[in-house]
Amino acid sequence: MIMNEKIKAAEVQLTGIDGEDLGIVPTAEALSMAKKLKVDLVCTSLTSSPPPCRLIGAGAAKQEAQQLRKKERQPKLKEIRLTPQIEEHDYDTKRQQAERILNAGDAVQLVVNIRGKEGEQAKKLLEALIRDLNRAGRKQTGIQLSGKQAAVRLDPL
Template sequence: MKIAKKEHQINEEITDKELRVIDVDGGQLGIISAKEALELAYEKDLDLVKIAPTATPPVCRIMDYGKFVFEQGKREKEAKKNQKVIDIKEVRMSSTIDTHDFETKVNQAVKFLKGGDKLKVSVRFKKRTVAHPQFGEELLEKFKAEISEYGAVDKPTKMEGRSLVMFVVPKPGKNN
């Protein structure tokens, strides 16, 4: 079982005859044989790492590989921590929804949009109401008008099975 993913060739894994070598402090040592470069790295008690395998000749650097991998992992964690994850929240309604229930769904949608989440609004048709999709379209138009201050329609209404679906994204600057 491998614990770390290995992206670079190090030390004896490098089989090229000639390499362009960069020293620990970033200075170029020039084009030398792989054997010489490996000896230089071992003298300084460091590793020879191939950092640009596609270059001609390949570029290698003398460095502490363990420290390099650790710092790279640290940078990746930091980048991941700074990412904003956007969830898709769903608000479901029936085509025969009552006024107060509709207002509750609107308030719930506004809360989601203020939180910066995308919103999927669906109107579910039960039994014979599926024969009258215009009621669902009217309901979604009314819903769109109610939340227009906080969100904009990303994808227009469309039928998915027995549901009429619309996607809404938050407006920039309106979230807390």
């Protein structure tokens, strides 16, 4: 977000504090108007010519920039480890943990450690978890059985 003197365009498409269209105005005039009203001149997009700019209250511009940064945050990948012989209570705890992570906007990697011939049991456990978590997230990858573990990744909705 480009503000005040950092705007380098010769003229801008100006929108007032209350959303009224003030037309195409030279940048120097728009800056003087902003200083007179004790607000910030904020450029909303640089792709068009002349760039659209708005007059925004000083604190509101900073809050808006923070909200944009929060929305741009990349989801993290968090891993939850399980074993094929899991008790019902432990299963519910892991499911709730995964649901909480997905609702927070992060992805979950469910990993089941396998020993011996537990591959089919691990696959059934992951399928049950995917089914129980379908309202919080969707699977990005299929169930991958490899060596000593079975894994699946769920992305938030």
